[in-house]
Amino acid sequence: MYRKMFQNIRCLTWLCLVFFASCKKDKPNTGNVILPKDSTARVLIVCEGSLGNGNAEMSLYLPKKDSVYNDVYNLANNQVLGDIFQSLAKIDNQYFLCINNSSKIVVLNPMNWLQVASINILKPRYMLDIGNHRAYVGSLYSNKIYVVNTLTFAIETQIQMPYQNVEGMLLSDGYAYVCCWDTACNQLYRINTATHALVDSILLSGNAPHEILKDKVGKIWVMAGNAYKSKLATLSKIDVASKTLEQTLPFAKGVEAIKPCFNSGKDSLYFIEVNYSGGVLNNGIYRMPITATNLPNAPFISCQPNQYFWALSIEPVGGNIYMGDPKGFVQKSTVLVYNAQAQLQRQFAVGIGVSSFYFD
Numbered sequence: 001m002y003r004k005m006f007q008n009i010r011c012l013t014w015l016c017l018v019f020f021a022s023c024k025k026d027k028p029n030t031g032n033v034i035l036p037k038d039s040t041a042r043v044l045i046v047c048e049g050s051l052g053n054g055n056a057e058m059s060l061y062l063p064k065k066d067s068v069y070n071d072v073y074n075l076a077n078n079q080v081l082g083d084i085f086q087s088l089a090k091i092d093n094q095y096f097l098c099i100n101n102s103s104k105i106v107v108l109n110p111m112n113w114l115q116v117a118s119i120n121i122l123k124p125r126y127m128l129d130i131g132n133h134r135a136y137v138g139s140l141y142s143n144k145i146y147v148v149n150t151l152t153f154a155i156e157t158q159i160q161m162p163y164q165n166v167e168g169m170l171l172s173d174g175y176a177y178v179c180c181w182d183t184a185c186n187q188l189y190r191i192n193t194a195t196h197a198l199v200d201s202i203l204l205s206g207n208a209p210h211e212i213l214k215d216k217v218g219k220i221w222v223m224a225g226n227a228y229k230s231k232l233a234t235l236s237k238i239d240v241a242s243k244t245l246e247q248t249l250p251f252a253k254g255v256e257a258i259k260p261c262f263n264s265g266k267d268s269l270y271f272i273e274v275n276y277s278g279g280v281l282n283n284g285i286y287r288m289p290i291t292a293t294n295l296p297n298a299p300f301i302s303c304q305p306n307q308y309f310w311a312l313s314i315e316p317v318g319g320n321i322y323m324g325d326p327k328g329f330v331q332k333s334t335v336l337v338y339n340a341q342a343q344l345q346r347q348f349a350v351g352i353g354v355s356s357f358y359f360d
Contacts (some may be wrong), residue, residue: 035075036062037112043322044095044358046311047351048084050329056085056099057351061335063315068348073097073106076113081106088358089127091135092150098124100140107153110360117153121146128169128176130193136176138166145178147196159196161189168212170220172240175199177220179209183229188212188222188238205248206234211259215290216266223260223271225251233257235271235295249295255282259312259356263340264319266290270312272323273299278306285312285323301342311335313357320345324354 041064049056058081060069073081082102089096094116095108100123107117123140127148130136134156137146145159145166163182170177176191187201188209206224208231213221220240225233233251238244251257256274263270267290275283284299301323303309310333311324321338333354336347 035069035072035113036060040064042360043315044088044360045324045335045350045354046085046088046356046358047333048086048326048329048353048355050352051084051101054080054083054102055352056081056083058085058088058097059350059354061348063320066346068350070350072113073108073115077115085355086124087126087356089129089135090358090360091127091129092133094150096127096135096150098127098137100125105137105148119148119153119155121148121155125165125167126169128171130171130176134193136169136178136191136193138169138178140165142166143180145191157196159191159198161198162187167210168222170212170214172214172220177212179212179222179224181208181210181226183208183226183231185209186224188220190243200243202238202243203245204234204236205245206236206250207231213260213262214266215262215269217290219246219290221260221269221290223257225257227254227256235260237290247293249292251295252282259310261313263314264316270300270314270321272309272312274308274310275303276308280305283308285309285321301338311354311356313359316359322357324350324357326353326355329353 043061045059047057057071058073060072082099084101086098086100095110097106103122105119105124109116125138125140128136133151135148135150143161143164146155147157149156163180163185165181167181168179176193178189186204186207189201190199192199208226209222209224211223220238222236225231233255235249237247239246258272260271270287273282283303285301286296287300288296309323310326313322319340323336325334332349337345
């Protein structure tokens with residue numbers, strides 16, 4: 001949400017920039033014709049919308065058919081999704097959509113796209129499936145984690161965290177590793193998912209941790225920082241067994257580093273650097289091996305002038321790289337699909353504020 005407010009300040013600037021930006025013509029959107037009830041090889045696309053306008057959307061892309069369906073929830077349920085579609089998770093064969101500014105989680109049947117439930121949680125951000133039909137839900141501006149029963153949709157209990165803004169969460173060996181995106185926080189917290197008890201923490205070198213993932217050898221990677229709040233971006237590697245910090249790689253001052261992800265082999269880490277001013281410096285998709293001792297100094301896929309990326313994911317089968325250009329959150333976004341050799345394969349239009357992809 002901090003980043004969202006930061007972008008809203010820039011919207012007037014981007015309104016001017018987008019008219020002068022040069023880009024390739026989008027592939028015609030063939031969606032919104034007949035919504036498929038079931039399919040394989042789905043790519044679900046989270047489109048946040050613009051803050052306060054209630055124009056969040058979920059798009060569907062079928063790679064085998066090269067077909068796009070926009071505003072899937074509205075088409076199936078005849079109502080808008082809400083304000084700021086933050087994230088999506090599939091738990092117990094149902095889709096859970098966190099609609100942040102609408103303070104709800106929408107539950108969908110993946111076979112027909114119909115809503116089966118709505119869970120009222122104040123500003124939900126991300127969900128973590130912890131097994132046994134339970135999930136953790138983080139909340140913006142709150143130090144609570146909500147424990148949700150994913151069969152009954154009831155909130156069973158709450159976990160009090162030392163800091164607010166629970167963001168990235170990771171399940172590993174019966175423990176949830178939790179990031180609190182608070183500028184005062186420099187810890188990664190560990191929760192016993194059997195008892196929901198906060199048991200200990202791991203000291204980080206950077207403040208405001210927000211994203212977490214695990215590589216092929218079991219090391220945990222944490223991205224931290226908040227450029228808007230002048231907190232240096234860092235990327236840290238942690239040994240889970242010893243609960244020790246092995247390595248921290250600092251980004252240059254002022255760099256916004258977000259959306260880390262691994263390739264299918266989990267031996268190469270990708271992330272986005274964002275330059276909101278329209279320049280090409282520190283702007284694009286970056287790639288590094290997990291054995292690297294330094295951050296990459298040049299992008300793997302560069303941004304054009306007056307462009308930045310806001311979504312990034314690697315296709316589990318095939319290894320294609322999906323990225324999203326939000327067009328300053330003032331018009332329809334563009335999804336671009338590259339192969340592992342950084343060659344553009346296709347592009348298509350989706351809703352406003354594309355932010356993440358889910359491969360099902």
